[in-house]
Amino acid sequence: MEIVPLSHVLIFACLLFVIGFVGVVVRKNTLFMLMCLEIMLNAVGVAFIGAGNVWQQADGQIMFILILTLAAAEVAVGLALLIRMQQRWQDLNIDKLSELKE
Amino acid sequence: MQALLSLSTLFYLAAFVAVYASLRVVLQNNTVHALLYLVVSLLAVAVCFYLLGAPFAAGLEVIVYAGAILVLFVFAIMMFGLREDETRIAPKAGQVRYWLMPSLLALVLFIEMIYVITLEESKLSATATTIASKEVGALLYGPYLLAVELASFLLLAGLVAGYHFAKSFAGGGR
Secondary structure, eight states, rough: OOEEEEEHHHHHHHHHHHHHHHHHHHBBHHHHHHHHHHHHHHHHHHHHHHHHHHOOOOOHHHHHHHHHHHHHHHHHHHHHHHHHHHHHHSOOOOGGGGGGGG | OOHHHHHHHHHHHHHHHHHHHHHHHHOOOSSHHHHHHHHHHHHHHHHHHHTTOOOOHHIIIIIIEEEIIIHHHHHHHHHHTTTTOOOBSSOOOGGGGHHHHHHHHHHHHHHHHHHHHHSOOOEEEEEEEOHHHHHHHHTTTTTHHHHHHHHHHHHHOOOOOOOOHHHHHHOOOO
């Protein structure tokens, strides 16, 4: 019983990934950049789950679980860094981090 | 046959909701509203996982992503105490040139990717067959045992780093 072609699943994953990427590039607020990173990781998960379903292998879901742990660790470290950033500059603008060049 | 039609319709509907909510996350000005849209997007992706025959992954998506990680975001927003919505979308008049070119190049790559995906009329198609969580667990603690250990190390490192960076907030030691 077929639901959708694999190409549509992959296009969906690509669309989510591009939305997340454009968000990371366009937004200046670091919190929003973290959220868009979450969207990108999620898109990769969609691709893995879709491929795992097409070939009827459980490996896709295992890769998704690994991506999940990666996302959890990334958010923990990222938000802790953001807390430090907020303490120091009272601002979450990513441009505040460019003082190394001055 | 009726059920088949409705399954694919459900998938496309959930995919549309996910894409729309993600777009709203990117375009949103209010932090908490963006967070709520992110929750909606993750839940829609969880529905897609369920329809793709991965109920275990769908449950994990709801519990870990929409539950734990988003609660972490909410806690962070509470600690930031965002009085003003200091969320500015970058496109101010003079700054467009900074992100326009990367976005255009990414768009070109995206179109290429779509073209390649749709180029060959492959007969591969997602089915409604469920991959049971038992199978996933057996594989996870069989061939992938090393990866599980590495993931546990990664989580431990994340825990230590999070504690270390956020500690001085209360302790005072820089």
